[in-house]
Amino acid sequence: MSILINKDTKVITQGITGKTGQFHTRGCRDYANGKAAFVAGVNPKKAGEDFEGIPIFANVSEAAKATGATVSVIYVPPAGAAAAILEAVEADLDLAICITEGIPVRDMAVVRDKMRAKEAAGGKKTLLLGPNCPGLITPEEIKIGIMPGHIHRKGRIGIVSRSGTLTYEAVAQVTELGLGQSSAVGIGGDPINGLKHIDVLQLFNDDPDTDAVIMIGEIGGPDEANAARWAKDNFKKPIVGFIAGVTAPPGKRMGHAGALISGGDDTAQAKLEIMEACGIRTTKNPSELGKLLKSVL
Structure with a gap:
């Protein structure tokens, strides 16, 4: 599945x-x-x-x-x-x-x-x-997009990310821990895109072969906060999270076109706080995502 x-x-x-x-x-x-x-x-x-x-x-x-x-x-x-x-x-x-x-x-x-x-x-x-996304993969079955296939392993961890390279980082850590992925989905960083974090979380929630999820976000926009609030009431599995852009200055567009802080809930710190308040364990260090995931399983 x-x-x-x-x-x-x-x-x-x-x-x-x-x-x-x-x-x-x-x-x-x-x-x-x-x-x-x-x-x-x-x-x-x-x-x-x-x-x-x-x-x-x-x-x-x-x-x-x-x-x-x-x-x-x-x-x-x-x-x-x-x-x-x-x-x-x-x-x-x-x-x-x-x-x-x-x-x-x-x-x-x-x-x-x-x-x-x-x-x-x-x-x-x-x-x-997408657009501006790496695509998605169900390891050892099919990959559609530009991600490196060799770092993926079949397993039971779902990954959803706005950042392409951070998707690969999370995948590699999960593979190294011997856990593997059910599916990994890069949703892209543009301001107007298709599937959001919340849509992918809903799919992982309904998937009997996904045991836990890593959710990676970025500064800019309300998507991660919306997903966290939805997850608090509806998501039945552990989630760990990371938000890229903790040091980004407000009002400056960073890399991805959607990564623009206008204030309020779309700074990295605000998103991390909302995620924590909704029961999602977070880290400010992307290299610790695998360890954090292991601690909630």
């Missing part, structure tokens, strides 16, 4: 013929069940061709109909990435994973509004992971 994806998931790569799309599709295909999982690519100019045996289609709808794929991963450059997300949504996929960094916030606002309008009209809800 896992969340969102498993060994039977079939995946479309949008932007499969670009350098990034080629490189990471190869890496994902070589991991675990990847050969069976990556079944189609999309590039309107190269429809009918193939990438190392993976057929290329003109659009996501055609690729999904021909292959039965329900998930897409997007490596399309920033200028076209929002349109690529909407193409996946219009094709009624279950999940679109957008790796692309640097999509204009205005473009993502349009995507969000169109996704909401489709749902309000009774259309199928497509989940969005």
Whole structure:
């Protein structure tokens, strides 16, 4: 059992013929069940061709109909990435994973509004992971995205993070402890994105094969505080947490576009305090996440 994806998931790569799309599709295909999982690519100019045996289609709808794929991963450059997300949504996929960094916030606002309008009209809800995220992995079954597969081990710890590199840090520590991961999900650091901490926590809460969760956040925005308050009343398993950006000055945008402190609950200290008050054990040192996790199991 896992969340969102498993060994039977079939995946479309949008932007499969670009350098990034080629490189990471190869890496994902070589991991675990990847050969069976990556079944189609999309590039309107190269429809009918193939990438190392993976057929290329003109659009996501055609690729999904021909292959039965329900998930897409997007490596399309920033200028076209929002349109690529909407193409996946219009094709009624279950999940679109957008790796692309640097999509204009205005473009993502349009995507969000169109996704909401489709749902309000009774259309199928497509989940969005990202943009500006490393993707997700169910170890030893399937990885979709840019994370290093070799540090992951099958296990029972769920990981959800806004930061890509800190996802890998937590994964490596959990693997070193001999615990392993049920699924690891990078939600991305942009101000307008799809799945939030709270959505992923809900999935881990319902997953019988996840025993505990590491939640990694950043300064900026209310997401971690909202997730902590939800978890206090609803989450049945131990959570340990870390917030990046304790030393960040207010009003300065840091790295990720969403990491901007405007005041109040979105500083690292405020988030840590809210998480602790909601029963989540936290650390200010990311290298201690594994040890902290072990202490709550």
